[in-house]
Amino acid sequence: MLHRFLLICFVWFGSGHCDDVSECFDGWVAYEGSCYLFGHDAVPFAEAKHFCEQHHQSYLVNIGSADENNFLKAYLRGLKHKVWWMGLSDHEKEGEWKWVNTDTVAEFTDWDPSQPDPSEEDCGVFWLAFDFRWGDVPCTSNFTPVCEMGTQINTDIIG
Numbered sequence: 642m643l644h645r646f647l648l649i650c651f652v653w654f655g656s657g658h659c660d661d662v663s664e665c666f667d668g669w670v671a672y673e674g675s676c677y678l679f680g681h682d683a684v685p686f687a688e689a690k691h692f693c694e695q696h697h698q699s700y701l702v703n704i705g706s707a708d709e710n711n712f713l714k715a716y717l718r719g720l721k722h723k724v725w726w727m728g729l730s731d732h733e734k735e736g737e738w739k740w741v742n743t744d745t746v747a748e749f750t751d752w753d754p755s756q757p758d759p760s761e762e763d764c765g766v767f768w769l770a771f772d773f774r775w776g777d778v779p780c781t782s783n784f785t786p787v788c789e790m791g792t793q794i795n796t797d798i799i800g
Contacts, residue, residue: 664792666697671792672712679720680786686764689726689786699790700742701728710751714773724784729765751775
């Protein structure tokens with residue numbers, strides 16, 4: 642079942658307005674054109690990636706901006722888990738952090754000043770100890786996934 646979130650935008654330079662309806666599945670949270678699912682069980686990175694793929698073909702979250710990152714950090718502060726997987730890894734080349742679903746280098750980052758450290762810690766997380774700034778950990782650690790998928794937006798222009 643889908644939840645519909647109604648966002649009404651007004652066009653100030655003209656007589657029209659638009660109604661945007663974005664859709665997320667039950668249990669998902671909408672923000673700026675994406676839907677997010679916050680898992681319940683702590684699992685290794687590969688299993689977290691699989692968990693997301695099994696939930697509507699989503700992926701471990703990619704953070705593209707400070708606004709998105711701040712939204713996620715604020716949301717995570719209200720949840721019980723202390724460490725959450727994101728879709729970031731440098732397993733192919735040490736120090737080159739890429740989003741695993743697109744194989745693109747992360748342009749925006751929010752590493753804690755002590756992170757990433759030069760070690761065998763190849764997967765990225767949101768970490769409560771860093772106020773949910775980013776840390777790197779071994780991919781075999783057990784943490785909870787944050788999944789992301791795009792919303793479906795229907796736009797009708799009236800006027």
